[in-house]
Amino acid sequence: MKRRRLLLASCTALTLALAATACGGGPVTTASGGDKSLDGQTITVAGVWSGAEQKNFQKVLDAFSAKTGAKTQFVSTGDNVSTVVGSKIEGGNAPDVVMVPQVGVLQQFAEKDWLQPLSGTAEKSVDANFAGVWKEYGSVEGKLYGLYFKAAHKSTVWYSPDALDQAGVKPPATYEEMLKAGRAVSDSGLPAFAVAGEDGWTLTDWFENIYLSQAGPEKYDQLAAHTIPWTDPSVVTALTTLGKLFADKDLVAGGQKGALSTDFPGSVEKVFGPEPEAGLVYEGDFVAGVAKDQFGRKIGEDAAFFPFPAVDGGEAPVVSGGDAAVVLKDGKSQKAAMAFLEYLATPEAAAVWAEAGGFLSPNKQLDLAAYGDDTTRSTAESLIEAGDSVRFDMSDQAPAAFGGTKGTGEWKLLQDFLRDPSDPKATASRLEAAAAKAYKG
Template sequence: MRHLPARPLRTARTAISGAAVLGLALTATACGGNVSAGGGKQELSGQSLTVAGVWTGVEQKNFKKVLDAFSEKTGAKVTFASTGDNVSTVVGSQIEGGNAPDVVMVPQVGVLQQFAKKGWLAPLSKEIDAQAEKNYAQVWKDYGTVDKTYYGLYFKASHKSTVWYSPDAFAQAGVKPAATYQDLLKSGRTLSDSGVPAFSVAGEAGWPLTDWFENIYLSQAGAEKYDKLAAHKIPWTDPSVVKALTTLGKLFGDKNLVAGGGSGALRTDFPESVQQVFGPQPGAAMVYEGDFVGALVKDELHKEVGKDAKFFPFPSVDGGKAPVVSGGDAAVVLKAGKNRKAAMELVKYLATPEAAGIWAKAGGYLSPNKNVPAGDYHDQVTRKAAASLTAAGNSVRFDMSDQAPAAFGGTQGAGEWKVLQDFLRDPSDAKATAHQLEAAAAKAYRS
């Protein structure tokens, strides 16, 4: 059986929020409320259910607040246990051992599809479907659907189309946030001329490089091509891929735009790339990555997001729409769980603006739920990111590499990650890189 591990992005985000001991169990007990998520009064009193997910540290603590609220409403006792990054492996072992959790927060489309095809998932209830229809763009339901059956309710999302920058560096160079990719390169060269490289690029792991490619490809080639490439219905040798690589190569191949050049970027991990921009000795003006950059800036570098660190949307490429690439965690109900009714009630609660609002107020969270009040979000920058994510509606596309087999889209030193690292080192031959990507993809999809 092939297991799809959670992406190292998860590891980076866990480190940002302060990792807790793996497997730490947090228990939310009933605290006396009288209105259930399903509209009854303490209708689940005396029942217990277990929720599993990758979250640790601050993320786990904040999700516990959501579970506490569910317990107060329903009387159910809810226990959360972290699986660590290998959610697929852990949950599979739990199912085989007869101690499966009732609900799993799945961090990848590929893992959700894997669980569904193995027959592990119960279809979500009509009530959950109705909540999703009311509160979510259709695209989020589509990503939670396998073979026309709705299995996964997306509760937490990331916005991976944000370019973070130092306001001080921009002010000193006299540049403003770019609306187009061409303007981004132009502003980058102006920044370089002022004495600071434009971008810190995290190339030590391959996942940030896949995110760079995906944003350019989505804007330049469009959503239809993006979906086909994500499903490997067109080859990576398609001219649209070569064009996107050529466009990306204009940035990667310019030593004035990338701090340390390609070789320096290949030695830079994600936290270091953020520190290069917002640390005590800045070595670059911008870093591209998702909204979770803000958590690192705030929690690890102790800078004020919105003042010391700001972001602008990833710019449009060649006249296309500005891209919105996302990731997220979906709640699924396991058939092997011992309390199906309580599990469905919890997922139905997670589909509400109320549940999302609890974590939004705690910070470090975005919801794909379009009806979460803007005022529930922790700060102005997060409100801006959430508004951008939900305003994109059905234009949002899930991280492409998270949809691919792990051997191609999620393995250090192999597949897309390795090929794009080689491209960062030498971006001079986009066609050759496309052929290498296709060879790796074809092998992974066959297996």
């Protein structure tokens, strides 16, 4: 997911030697108990996670070891998953499982014939335990390759309860009500929204939520696949809606200039830091981790969220991201690797990380009681209740040259639009030109 470009530290040793001291890897682990059906086998799992995320995922690996007797080794790829995994395959030292953070990367792996389709057992679990949309995002040309284990909810607006109380407003139900509440916050003496315009990926998330609600899921899918152009009237309408927010100096802390010099962590700090400079910040459920870990906020008490509200009479959007587990054909432990994915498809596996915190599962069979706090529980419930209306982050579905590269493509063009939102049609034309080039390539 895009947030990792800022929040996750890349490992310095990208050679990813698969020894116990490999970059991002802890010691090879096993545990007692279980049926020991995979005793003596070892699987290597590669993924972008580091820090607390890696530590919590290790608990899942340890639980799998306890159940099966298999040993596990995690190695951190940093953000360059495709490049690192490709080099490992070429060097004859491929990991067995990769946790893939983008739909586009999963599709790329499948097109290169790197992946093993999921077993019948795993597919049955996906059919039983997940909304159909997650199977669609894990499939390429009708074959299921990816199991979505960890998800993000990117349709959450975070706020300081004190700021809303001081302004005399409550969490809104519609986009217009949100702007009205923001103006009330501003009138009370605190700028409304901290916008992380220095990071273009946050601006794509703003656009995607507005577009999904305003244009609807069918149009969203068409634009994500580039089967309609970015000059489509629905895009111009969404940009016009977004531009009204960007142009309103009463709503954006520091105005356009201030937003363009604010990165994602800085936007959270402006709301939840020791000296608040804004009342609200839009981004995904991972805002809570920054507010809690960096600024000591109590989630649900002095840091809360409301769902991104419905726009112009549409449905409230639920934009998501996620990490899909895939099995590489060139891995050395095919049986154990597939067994691991079968395990990840169960609510039992999801509960391990849910209890540890910092995690959302798309597995609808997971008991919500497994989550450690009411706020995370509420976020997870919203994701599950959205069912097949969930849509994966659009820019993460696009070629990286358009949807995932700093200083170019959609990121840069939306930053330019934040700087001057006066001509949505011209911005749509520039977006289409960049998209056409990237999708062709």
